Amino acid sequence: MPEIRNYHEMLMKDIRFEEGLKACMNCGVCTAICPAAEFYNYDPRQVVDTVQSGDNDEIEKLLKSETIWYCGECMSCKTRCPRGNAPGLVIMALRGLSQDLGFFVESEKGRQQLAMKRIVGQWILDRGYCLYLEGVGTSMHPEQGPVWDWIQANWKDLFKRLGANYQGEGPGILRKIPEEALDEIRKIFDVTGGTARFEKIEEASREKAMEMNLTLGEGIDNEYFRHIYKTNNNSHTRQK
C-alpha cells in the first residue's frame, strides 16, 4: 500500500511556513499588490487559502502545478498583509517540498529548476559566487545588448581597469576564492541537505527527460536543458 503523506504537516516542518502564515482572513491584499498576479494567471490569496484548508488532494495538485512557480519572491505581499503574513514565504516552502518530493517535473515552470541548479547551483559550488559571467554571452542573454559583447570581448582588461582582482589571490572583486573555502561550502551543502536537494533535482529530471524522450547529458548543452530553458507554451499569462 502506498504511503499516505500529510502535505500540510510536511509544510509545517519548514520554518518559513510557520513564520509566513498565521490564520489568513482572505482579504486579497497580497494579490492586489503582487507583480506576478498582474502578469501571470496567479493569485497568492488562493494559494494561501488552499494551503490553509489542509485539503491533502488540493495541496498535492498545487505542488505539481505551474502556479507555485510564478512568484518572483519580491515579498511585496509581506509589507501589505494586515496580519503580517508572507505568502512569498509560503511559496518558498511549497517549492522546497515540490522539489524534495520530485513533483516539480510535472509542470513546465517547475521543470526549469534543473536549469537553476545547473547554472546558479554550479557556480556556487565551483566558484563560490551565484554568478560568474565571463564567457556567458548574448546568445543566452540577448537582452544584455551590444555593450555586453564589448564587455565579454575585453573582460580581463576591463575588470582590471575598474579595480577588480579578477582570479587573483587575496581580497577584491571576482577574486579566486581559496579551495579550502569552497570545500567548506561543499561540506555545508552535504551536512544541511543542499547536496541532497541537488541530487533530487537531477534524479527527477533524468526520469522526466526519459519520459519526454529528450536527451539529458551533463551541463547545459543538451536537448532537455534547452527545452526547459526556452519553452513557454504561452498559457501562463493573463489575457488583457
Added chain:
Amino acid sequence: MKTEGKKAIWKDYQKEIAEDKYYYVRSCVRQNFFPGSETTFLKIMRDVLKKDVFENPCHTTCTGIGYHGDIVPVETTMTVVARQFALMTESGYENLMPSCITSFGLYTEILDTWHHFPDVEEKIRKQLRKATCREFKVPKNLAHSSDVIYKFRKEISTKAKYRLINKNTGEPLKVVDHIGCHYAKMFPSKGVGGAEYPYVLAGMVEEWGGQVIDYPERRHCCGFGFRQYLIQANRGFSIACSKEKFESMKPYKPDMIITNCPGCPMFLDRWQYVINDMEGKTYGADGEGIPVFTYEEVAGLVLGFDPWDLGLQMHQTDCEPLLRKIGIEYDPEAKYVLNGVNTNINASTYLEVR
C-alpha cells in the same frame, strides 16, 4: 522648521548605522555587472571618509540567488550565512556591511528567524561546527553599504565637486529612486524610511542637490524575480515589470534613475535597450533613454571621479546626457580605451538608446 505629512513618516523608520570598523561582504551581481561601483565605494570609505573597512578573501556568496531561486534549502543558506558571521568574528569585526540588497534582506530574515526560534540558531551552530569547525557571534550592527553612504551623505556633500543640478537651467535634476524589494519590504524597520517612504536614496539625492520624483509605481519590483529572469522562457515577466515602471515615471520627465540593489540598475538599464529594440520606444527626453546609476556611481560623480573609473562605460543606456546636464568635465574619447587602445571606435553611436 516643522516637518509635516509624508516627510514626517519616514522619520519613524530610523535605524542605527555603525560609525566605523565595517566588515564588508561583496555582491555577486555587483561584482559582475558593476565592478567599478564596489571599487568606488571602498575608495570613498577609505580615502574620502577615512573609515576602517575590512574584507576577508575567504568569504563567498551568501547563496541568495540560489535561495530565492529555491534550489538551496533554507538550512543550507543559514549555515553559509553563519560561516560569513564566523569569518567576521574571527577577523575581529562586529559591524556587517553587505554590498548586496538580497544578502542584506537575507541576513535580516535569518537574524529575525533566530530571534523568534533560538532552537533553529542552535541547530545551525551545530551544523556549521560539523562542516567547518567554526563558531560565530551575530553582528552587532547590520547596515547595507547604501545605509552607510546615507549616514555620511553630508560629509560627501561638503567635499562635492558637482551638484545634481542642471547647469543650463539651475534647476535640481529630477531623480527616480529605486530601493530594491528586499531592502525593506520584509522588515520595514530595518531600512531607512521603511518600505513606504524609503529615504535611503532620497536622502542622498536631496543632500546632493537633486529632487526626488514620487510616481505611482515607485515601489514596484524591477522584475528580476530570480527564476523569472534567469530562465529565458520567463523573461517576459521581468521586462513587463520594468516597462510598467518606465511608463509610470515617464510623465514626470526624470533626468536619471538612482538604484540601491545591485540587480535593479542592470534590469532598468538593459530593458530600456530591449523595449527600444522591440517597440522603438524611449522614456527620456529627446528620444534618449533615462540613464540609470548605482548610488556608488552617483556619489563618485558628485565627488568628481572620472566617469570611466566608475564603470559607466558598462551601461547599455547611455549615461553621457546626464554628465552633460550636470556639466561634468570628462573625456568622451576615453570611454572604451583599455591599456591605451581604443577597443570600440564606433561604440558611441550604436550603444545609445535612441
